[in-house]
Amino acid sequence: DIQMTQSPSTLSASVGDRVTITCRASQSISSWLAWYHQKPGKAPKLLIYKASTLESGVPSRFSGSGSGTEFTLTISSLQPDDFATYYCQQYNSYPWTFGQGTKVEIK
């Protein structure tokens, strides 16, 4: 199975900050990576797929980059609605696997 490792596990930031989350795959997954965020008690929501394609309706402050084994999710200017837990997911080979999550907290 492909292991997905996110860093950091927790991130404290303020509104307006630029935030970057890293996701590393245990083997190459090309660009077959998606990013989600999840608020407490709610279902996850797709933000980015194919490593860098913004899902329809997602604000442009979110961006993704990377290929192979290293990927990043960047929020250019953190908004109050962005405090949540973020997950990466690979869909290069079964079983599809998620990172352990990165919680973005208010500083």
Next chain:
Amino acid sequence: EVQLVESGGGLVQPGGSLRLSCAASGFTFSGYWMSWVRQAPGKGLEWMANIKDDGSEKHYLDSVKGRFSISRDNAKNSLFLQMNSLRAEDTAVYYCTRGGKERFDRWGQGALVTVSS
């Protein structure tokens, strides 16, 4: 508007069975792969199974293979997950998701399954 509504969750004893359903609306159900993803209390996300749009192809996480079965009824816009031989570690919120050939682009609100004596 795309809607996915899960039902059938609840409390079940270890070794028991449960069948989850997901009612889909707002899109052409028969044109999409569908999946189940679960989340244990306080934990991360775990993909369980997916099924091709016409039901002809299915994939499972090894730990549920032989115990769980995914199916669909395109005439009724419904997705199902039959769960047998349930274990305490299967306790989780189970999400019905659109997609699963690749990304999961729509999620239901989730159904809680608790396996406990």
